[in-house]
Amino acid sequence: EVQLVESGGGLVKPGGSLRLSCAASGFTFSNAWMTWVRQAPGKGLEWVGRIKSKADGGTADYAAPVKGRFTISRDDSKNTLYLQMNSLKTEDTAVYYCTNQFDPWGQGTLVTVSS
Amino acid sequence: QSALTQPASVSGSPGQSITISCTGTSSDVGAYNYVSWYQQHPGKAPKLMIYDVSNRPSGVSNRFSGSKSGNTASLTISGLQAEDEADYYCSSYTTSSTLEVFGTGTKVTVL
Numbered sequence: 001e002v003q004l005v006e007s008g009g010g011l012v013k014p015g016g017s018l019r020l021s022c023a024a025s026g027f028t029f030s031n032a033w034m035t036w037v038r039q040a041p042g043k044g045l046e047w048v049g050r051i052k053s054k055a056d057g058g059t060a061d062y063a064a065p066v067k068g069r070f071t072i073s074r075d076d077s078k079n080t081l082y083l084q085m086n087s088l089k090t091e092d093t094a095v096y097y098c099t100n101q102f103d104p105w106g107q108g109t110l111v112t113v114s115s
Numbered sequence: 116q117s118a119l120t121q122p123a124s125v126s127g128s129p130g131q132s133i134t135i136s137c138t139g140t141s142s143d144v145g146a147y148n149y150v151s152w153y154q155q156h157p158g159k160a161p162k163l164m165i166y167d168v169s170n171r172p173s174g175v176s177n178r179f180s181g182s183k184s185g186n187t188a189s190l191t192i193s194g195l196q197a198e199d200e201a202d203y204y205c206s207s208y209t210t211s212s213t214l215e216v217f218g219t220g221t222k223v224t225v226l
Contacts, residue, residue: 097160103166
């Protein structure tokens, strides 16, 4: 069974940092292009960024609101995807989901940025 | 990159058919056949229902179908059931640096 499990969310002050993890199982993670999507409370879905497989270059692309502050990385030996979030703003408050090309999605982890 | 435009709400009675529209531009919906649709129940993760405009993943009911004309994509739910009550989002690949854009979301109510 394909499974994605996010962790690492929590409460952080504006300007702070947080690293999210997404543990994958049930598929060949090293071949997967992985994506982060977020959803602010009561709002719609927003694409955050994507990382290609290492075989396809391993590069990451980011949405404009997070570019320069967020970094997506992967550890294929651990079947784990990461989202390093720096210089956090209140508007980054959201549930963060990881997904393998949008099918399936993890259960999400809540990040709250507040003083 | 602006979100794709969806109606805020659509409703129908059990057994009826409803259609949700998703309007973009020639830089996203109109440019590629990479439109997807997702179903999200309250407090749950989104679930992929349609990909590449009209393809259903394994396990998704054939009551769900997708289409596209120009800059507008559509999701049709036929034989509406109580379990279909949820939020629905479309998404499209886009030429902008934000590679994927989502729709504003539509709340489907089964009367």
